Amino acid sequence: xxxxxxxxxxxxxxxxxxxxxxxxxxxxxxxxxxxxxxxxxxxxxxxxxxxxxxxxxxxxxxxxxxxxxxxxxxxxxxxxxxxxxxxxxx
Amino acid sequence: xxxxxxxxxxxxxxxxxxxxxxxxxxxxxxxxxxxxxxxxxxxxxxxxxxxxxxxxxxxxxxxxxxxxxxxxxxxxxxxxxxxxxxxxxxxxxxxxxxxxxxxxxxxxxxxxxxxxxxxxxxxxxxxxxxxxxxxxxxxxxxxxxxxxxxxxxxxxxxxxxxxxxxxxxxxxxxxxxxxxxxxxxxxxxxxxxxxxxxxxxxxxxxxxxxxxxxxxxxxxxxxxxxxxxxxxxxxxxxxxxxxxxxxxxxxxxxxxxxxxxxxxxxxxxxxxxxxxxxxxxxxxxxxxxxxxxxxxxxxxxxxxxxxxxxxxxxxxxxxxxxxxxxxxxxxxxxxxxxxxxxxxxxxxxxxxxxxxxxxxxxxxxxxxxxxxxxxxxxxx
Numbered sequence: 001x002x003x004x005x006x007x008x009x010x011x012x013x014x015x016x017x018x019x020x021x022x023x024x025x026x027x028x029x030x031x032x033x034x035x036x037x038x039x040x041x042x043x044x045x046x047x048x049x050x051x052x053x054x055x056x057x058x059x060x061x062x063x064x065x066x067x068x069x070x071x072x073x074x075x076x077x078x079x080x081x082x083x084x085x086x087x088x089x090x
Numbered sequence: 091x092x093x094x095x096x097x098x099x100x101x102x103x104x105x106x107x108x109x110x111x112x113x114x115x116x117x118x119x120x121x122x123x124x125x126x127x128x129x130x131x132x133x134x135x136x137x138x139x140x141x142x143x144x145x146x147x148x149x150x151x152x153x154x155x156x157x158x159x160x161x162x163x164x165x166x167x168x169x170x171x172x173x174x175x176x177x178x179x180x181x182x183x184x185x186x187x188x189x190x191x192x193x194x195x196x197x198x199x200x201x202x203x204x205x206x207x208x209x210x211x212x213x214x215x216x217x218x219x220x221x222x223x224x225x226x227x228x229x230x231x232x233x234x235x236x237x238x239x240x241x242x243x244x245x246x247x248x249x250x251x252x253x254x255x256x257x258x259x260x261x262x263x264x265x266x267x268x269x270x271x272x273x274x275x276x277x278x279x280x281x282x283x284x285x286x287x288x289x290x291x292x293x294x295x296x297x298x299x300x301x302x303x304x305x306x307x308x309x310x311x312x313x314x315x316x317x318x319x320x321x322x323x324x325x326x327x328x329x330x331x332x333x334x335x336x337x338x339x340x341x342x343x344x345x346x347x348x349x350x351x352x353x354x355x356x357x358x359x360x361x362x363x364x365x366x367x368x369x370x371x372x373x374x375x376x377x378x379x380x381x382x383x384x385x386x387x388x389x390x391x392x393x394x395x396x397x398x399x400x401x402x403x404x405x406x407x408x409x410x411x412x413x414x415x416x417x418x419x420x421x422x423x424x425x426x427x428x429x430x431x432x433x434x435x436x437x438x439x440x441x442x443x444x445x446x447x448x449x450x451x452x453x454x455x456x457x458x459x460x461x462x463x464x465x466x467x468x469x470x
Contacts, residue, residue, distance in 0.1 A: 001160075001161075001186040001187075001188045001189075001235070001236060001240060002132065002159075002160070002188075002236070002239060002240075002291070002447060003133075004239070004291050004294075032216065032243075032246065034355070035246070035353055035355045035356045035359070036353070036355070037355075038355065048291075048294070048347065050239050050240060051186070051213065051214045051215065051236075051240050051243045052213060052216045052217070052243060053242065055239070055242070055291070055294050055295065055353060055356065056294045056348075056349075058346070058347055059346070062346045062347060065318060066317075069137075069317055069318060073136065073140075075446065076136075076446040076447075079187055083186075083187055083211065083212075083213035084213050086211075086213065087213035087214055087216075087217050088217065088220055089214055089216040089217060089220065090216075090220060
């Protein structure tokens with residue numbers, strides 16, 4: 001729950017304002033981006049996701065750094081990825 | 091991954107860099123003076139144990155593990171209340187996975203599920219909203235927990251439920267706020283803390299300004315830090331520099347992610363939906379004024395405490411458990427009487443052993459091996 005997970009924005013969903021399709025660890029997930037819209041978020045941007053909401057825009061290097069940190073967390077990260085995989089936000 | 095990316099990641103793991111920082115830290119320390127530095131966030135605690143940060147520090151510098159693990163500070167009574175709600179007719183209780191094993195006086199969510207309660211794990215409060223839409227005949231409750239990293243998500247979900255006019259969705263709100271907890275810690279008489287390593291993700295939301303009172307009123311330096319081993323070593327260096335120079339300021343080591351002013355949209359969403367409670371119980375720390383959020387009257391129909399006649403259970407912490415002393419930094423995890431014997435991650439007595447970010451679980455999982463591993467692997 002506390003893990004901020006990086007994802008790369010693929011598209012902004014035209015039919016659902018404030019929602020984006022984001023690549024998270026190779027899987028495409030729906031993420032709410034309303035809290036960072038003022039920062040001008042779009043395809044190719046990296047975001048830090050907390051429980052389905054993007055809370056900050058980050059650069060690609062920071063995303064890679066965070067991912068390698070998460071991978072080292074082992075089970076806690078695997079559990080979170082599993083939870084994201086089961087998530088069906090719409 | 092690009093070669094540049096690799097270099098960047100490696101930079102934050104570089105043993106030589108860590109040793110150079112450690113050498114500089116050693117020069118900043120007055121021999122014989124004790125420096126108690128509290129890392130507030132459980133994510134930092136995890137990095138410290140996982141990477142053996144303490145092995146890079148002189149004896150004089152002592153890291154104290156703070157209260158920033160939301161799973162660790164939820165009192166047993168709130169878990170019991172949540173289970174009571176879950177056992178009401180037609181209820182589907184939804185919860186983050188982290189909370190499923192946290193024991194109340196009558197067992198955990200997993201125990202209640204085994205007794206027949208419908209308790210479902212979700213990744214996001216928006217998943218709970220979907221479950222509510224799909225089950226119009228059931229009452230779906232989201233067990234909301236966390237500091238300011240998850241509070242905006244709950245607030246946004248309530249706003250969405252209101253916009254959709256959903257009538258079978260509510261939130262059992264247990265969101266806590268970090269500033270009053272720090273004020274309570276600063277007021278405790280047995281405090282030996284000279285500076286704070288500030289939380290990274292919470293500060294993404296609240297920014298750095300709210301910590302100013304710690305620097306100005308309490309004279310303690312405060313450095314918001316990232317989660318890499320070198321981030322933490324750098325934050326420690328910044329704290330020791332301030333202490334050497336007799337300064338106490340708020341500094342931001344984690345500018346890569348944390349804006350000084352935080353995320354205003356997230357703060358507005360919280361303020362629209364929630365208000366501070368007069369007081370809230372923290373496991374191990376007791377009752378702290380204004381330290382948690384509740385749903386505003388305006389959104390009462392999404393507030394499980396108003397929708398259900400919640401019993402408001404009060405349960406004392408188990409006498410054998412010393413989570414409170416661990417959370418205040420009075421003792422180290424391994425100094426607790428039941429650490430690693432009666433209390434383990436498999437059979438936790440205290441919440442600090444439940445969450446992987448709890449100080450006890452982090453030490454149990456990594457701390458015992460740190461020194462050996464650092465010497466053998468030769469990495470941070």
